Amino acid sequence: MSPAQTEAAAREPNGWRPPSYWPFVLPALLVVLAIIIFPWAYTIWMSLHEWKVGSAPTFIGLSNYIRLPSDIRFIEAIGHTLVYSALSVALPLIFGTFAAVVFHTKFPMRGFLRGLFIMPMMATPVAIALVWTMMFHPQLGILNYLLSLVGVPPQLWVFHPATVIPSLVMVETWQWTPLVMLIVLGGLASIPTEPYESALIDGATRWQTFRYISLPLIAPFLFIASMIRMIDAVKSFDIIFAITQGGPGNASETINVYLYSVAFVYYDVGYASAIVVVFFALIVALAGALLWLRRRTHWNDGGDVR
Template structure:
């Protein structure tokens, strides 16, 4: 027995030095990741340091493309449009989705059927949604202006006026993605125990007080998740905006995504377009990091308050 234990102890280090046997299974996935994700980004960064237009040779220009961005009024305007569009497209679905989740969390007849109706906009394809809303936004024939006329409100130009085009596009975004926020918040509401509410009722708390001091703090992590998903999706929104306005009227609704598309695939300035893509990626990472930092600070504040 002692000799077997010694032989096992001697063989154990040899077994640890063997090459891992899982590499044949990991290698194909690693190759795909390198080919599909890593290489395109490395190539994009390399292109951003070059002046490269379709049909002309590549010329290394260093940081010239990046230094050109702050002096490009159209790019600066696109950044501002992107931030405004993203902020509204996150805030409104959060508010309306939370309200809808609280409503659908209650028990009432046909609740399941109405939930299914409510989440249907989320299932539609963006281009189909854009076509339907384009007809609804029509100044003369659109149903929205007809509904306004019933309330005695004068007709609006909606997506055909620079002052109202972004709010109108946010309306479409809110209509489509409020159900997603509702589903996420409903998951948080379902996880809340009933004991705090029973104690609050005994103490005489009303509905608003229970929502303010019990429901809202407990669903805050779910709201952060919903906000991050909506932020990443809204900041890179392209299909609905392009299908409805194509960045118009003029450039009043042109976001970074649309400007990048114009530079790279209409003007064929691939070097400058690559620089915009890199800055756009950095902006998305910065916004996501800001939300994560805010979530982490809120988390520690909750722990400190609980202690």
């Protein structure tokens, strides 16, 4: 066949042929179906049944979902989750940004202190929880001892409903402020020196330099840090469970802790599955809102938000 005939044959419409890459895609597709889609489909199936460990499942339709709005502990758990998540995002963002500004300046032993500062992020959550549990002890804890040195009366910390969530947020802030610091530090390192030199010539103060130069230029990095911390804080479980188990009473019971109790204490698998589905929908809605906000927010070359 001549080259002209080959080109003409290639142009002729042929029947559908399976893509040549299917043998490579199919194994990955099967893995996704096995480890992601099937468990979720099975969870939704369980949520439509009344199923307690030791008894056969009974189909009850949407009864488990209808039960959720009247469940006081579930409603309170949502409130605790939102408060805990909001504080666990805002405080590391503030302190992490401040730490990044400090470590961005040059001073002796800066590298060593940077490494020391990020060490809490490397520790395991259970180990952190055990250490902070001892520190929170009303009689033997070092925190109350430090307060006594400045004349402040001892606090109950995680042993009182009014202070348990702020105390847990303190632990979360201590552990994850270094992560925000690293993200913002990368943003500060990418800023050219010319704007700072111009501000120095114009006689701008340090606060004015940060407010009108650094902060607008690191805004995209702050947004990324906020997204990472929000997703992590909403699903936080290990620190809370290891320190308080949701107590005192139900004062620190987030959705994850309540879900654990329903599934592994009361063995109500069907109702726990309904909570999982609703919790997953909440996370998807929150992530969608953050992504929508990210798409709606545009930064120009100067870092200004439009």
